[in-house]
Amino acid sequence: MASAAAPATGTAPRGRIDKRQAILDAAFEVFAVRGYAQALVQEIAEQAGVAKPTVYNHLADKETLFRATLTAAADAVMDGNLATLERLRSPGDDLRATMNEVAHELVRSCCDKRSRSLRWLTYAQVARFPDLIEVVQGRTSVRIAEAMADRLARLSLSGHLRPCDPVLAAEQLLALITGPLETRSRLGTRVVTKAEMRTLAEAAVDTFLRAYGPGPAEA
């Protein structure tokens, strides 16, 4: 994945880093397909092209490997979403259009294989690693919600939205965006067409703006 640019001068430690990354990448793929319990360390090692003990040399045990894998994946997923939300800083003339874009992008991200696997793996291991939810959601859902709340607060102050609790508004907007999507995709087991994704994104924005747009009365 990232082993391309390695300069020839990278001696020992570079190889180590590459190997660790290769293991984490392989681990995510295997965990994503099998789930935690069914994933074999053996298979992860093979996928990473290393021997089993090498995995243990880098990551203490299966649980550590799982935590590191999910944490890394959470960071990767978050980066994309936070970038998307940046667009709401300067909504331009047409707020609805901008929000549609953002919503659509979030919908797409939500359907992404990596994102879906991350949510699934997290949810699936609540019983075994309850604290993982805090870690992962703290780096994804919660940060997205906070960033969204920030944007909505600004929009409210600038009169683009009616006065409101920005935290609740953000939660509801995200719920409107992702909720129907999860319903229709049956938690990701059914494919959702591109057209449906766009429709759902626009419907979410429409409902949100009807509820939170500047009221005509207050105008």
Place this chain on the structure above:
Amino acid sequence: MASAAAPATGTAPRGRIDKRQAILDAAFEVFAVRGYAQALVQEIAEQAGVAKPTVYNHLADKETLFRATLTAAADAVMDGNLATLERLRSPGDDLRATMNEVAHELVRSCCDKRSRSLRWLTYAQVARFPDLIEVVQGRTSVRIAEAMADRLARLSLSGHLRPCDPVLAAEQLLALITGPLETRSRLGTRVVTKAEMRTLAEAAVDTFLRAYGPGPAEA
């Protein structure tokens, strides 16, 4: 649920039925706490007060046991929610008040241990039993959404709501009710206070009515 009229003097097969039910109940409890892979058939048998082979006499193997357990739990959960939605058939004078009640009841149900465990178990085993999602959601989420869409369609026709796509409206209403709840409860790993539950329910209804209530033009 179906054991209604059976007199206490039930004949021979009664013992069998009781035992099967005891096994399913015990299985749900154990699966809910441990998850599928970590749940021991041994522990389920003990919890049900029977010997391990008795479990296998009634349910062929661990997978069959799991499927039967989740299916039964789905039916049980659904019954409560469908009853709740009945209240929207005759909303009375104060639609908002009625919807608040319904939303609040759905929130409470959603936080219920059985309901939460059911969702978690289903989601957690997507990889191993992908078809289970269809079965369980078909008996819960989907049916609730359909029932909600029915009610909203009536309310729209009767002028209590503006004209709209009732299916989408139902999805969005349910998303508004449960989405923020899942966010705040961190998928059930944090307790949500009764006050918060009420607040979220009312906020969901408020946003929904702002977006779907009869427009001022029609007033």
Place this chain on the structure above:
Amino acid sequence: MASAAAPATGTAPRGRIDKRQAILDAAFEVFAVRGYAQALVQEIAEQAGVAKPTVYNHLADKETLFRATLTAAADAVMDGNLATLERLRSPGDDLRATMNEVAHELVRSCCDKRSRSLRWLTYAQVARFPDLIEVVQGRTSVRIAEAMADRLARLSLSGHLRPCDPVLAAEQLLALITGPLETRSRLGTRVVTKAEMRTLAEAAVDTFLRAYGPGPAEA
């Protein structure tokens, strides 16, 4: 076999006897197909048309059932073979022809499904029930060999055969008859044609007569 003489007036006990016989018959069929360890008491019960505990009512346990089954089968097989050997009592003019008939009949009996299964089951359980070999062979091979030795002794005395040890001669004759057969049938896993059976029988007799026939000196 022994159920013949029961008078029609036998009311209750008749059913019992029939059931015991049905169980033994079923047991032989199942044991013959599966072997001892793989044979399920459940399957024997089903084959016999009774419930599992009924089997235990008649035969104490699986081992007892096995012993009774094999003993009964041994008696049945033996009856046929002893009858065959009777023909050697009065060989008539053409000794070779009579011996050919007897040998051929023994070959056919040896290939019979019941006989084969009996030998196989006995041999297969040497380790678990070493004494069964005495019981079964005592009722089959040994008795056949003894009867054959009797006949050969008479034939020797009457000058049809040269003076010899009749016990050894009987063992060798039987070995000549059955040995090549077992080789060619691969212990019963390959079919042996009728023609081959006849050929082998005649070859056995031919070799035996060459070795044990009255010498040219005595002619």
Place this chain on the structure above:
Amino acid sequence: MASAAAPATGTAPRGRIDKRQAILDAAFEVFAVRGYAQALVQEIAEQAGVAKPTVYNHLADKETLFRATLTAAADAVMDGNLATLERLRSPGDDLRATMNEVAHELVRSCCDKRSRSLRWLTYAQVARFPDLIEVVQGRTSVRIAEAMADRLARLSLSGHLRPCDPVLAAEQLLALITGPLETRSRLGTRVVTKAEMRTLAEAAVDTFLRAYGPGPAEA
């Protein structure tokens, strides 16, 4: 047997080979005593001085272990017998004496624990692994019979024996050697004295030569 030239300073894989061989040896001993179904993998591992999973590392499962064990044993048994038959290539002056030696050696081999266990195990598992008979007999009985037929054909051509079908003659000779032996040893459950073994071998050769020796007419 085949490890001949390997110096004691064998490199790394030597340990693996030794362990595999140790497992096969242990397996044969345990299977020989208990039979397939009753043999515990646990016991085989202990006998081989390794842990249970090590057995599975070398041989996939119990069935594979059984097949490998019997195949190896068949090869070992065969080697001895084929070597014995070589002596018939140059019978020397006294054919009868040479044949007596060979017959006696075959009798001894036939009574050997390994040989006996091999036959028993093969026979005992006909139902479960029918193809094993082909494999084992193909490497033992059939090859012995073929080799014997080769030798007899030569002896017939050279006038030491009368003209005959060498295949049938070989089958009969082997039957004469082993048949009475199996009868008297009750399939190996009774001990046969050394004297009896010699007697039976000589009797077999005597009968064979009476039947197949060059006729007095041709003298």
Place this chain on the structure above:
DNA sequence: AATGAATGAGCCTTCATTCAT
């Protein structure tokens, strides 16, 4: 006596983890 249901004991197999090279 016959049966449906229950059970106790036991074994194969798997997999995370650790040595020794």
Place this chain on the structure above:
DNA sequence: CATGAATGAAGGCTCATTCAT
């Protein structure tokens, strides 16, 4: 450091056998 090989611990499933009806 990376690896091939070995292992300890554990769990699902089977089946002969026995109650209670």
